[in-house]
Amino acid sequence: MTRDRYKIYGKDKPHFVTSTIVGWLPVFSRPKAADIIFDSLRYLQNNDNLKIYAYVLMVNHIHIIASASDLNNTIARFKSYTARQIIDFLEETSQIGFLKQIKQHKLEHKTDREYQIWQEGIHPEMIFDVSDLRRKVKYIHLNPVRRGYVDDPVHWRYSSAGNYAGDDGILEVERDWV
DSSP states (O other): OTTOSOOOOSTTOOEEEEEEBGGGOOGGGSHHHHHHHHHHHHHHHHHSOOEEEEEEEOSSEEEEEEEOTTHHHHHHHHHHHHHHHHHHHHHHTTOHHHHHHHHHTSOTTOTTOSOOOBOSOOOOEEOOSHHHHHHHHHHHHHHHHHTTSOSSGGGOTTBTHHHHTTSOOSSOOOOTTO
16 A cells, blocks of 8 residues: 555544455455455454444445544555455355456566455545535445445445444444534
């Protein structure tokens, strides 16, 4: 992530971050891969003081509004851990074609590994005020609607839209700003 021109400023301030699978491959169309993501985020919430304000997991990327005392490091650990777990899952389930595609998208300078799951960087955008936060939450929740996956954001299982509608979501979200 050091090659990323975007930086996280404002310790403990919420940031809108995006992490994308190399080649925009639909890794998260597999429920087990999505489970890896949510298990990792839940662990970071419970053990690393990660606060999540909103999230959506699409088939090939994730948007999160989050804060932590060292968000850069937290996200780096998240991406490293989930990459290893996803690769292990793909190998264990003999998804050779998928592994081959992931390998083809690996950047040349990544000589210390066979595969690369995540694109470099997270493109963080600091949230400055409540109206900015509201806009980003709306953007996140409408992502599956814009893609045509659902007609109503609360119908997308891998989103915090349900949390904001009063239902239990996959992850707990910070809603005290509402």
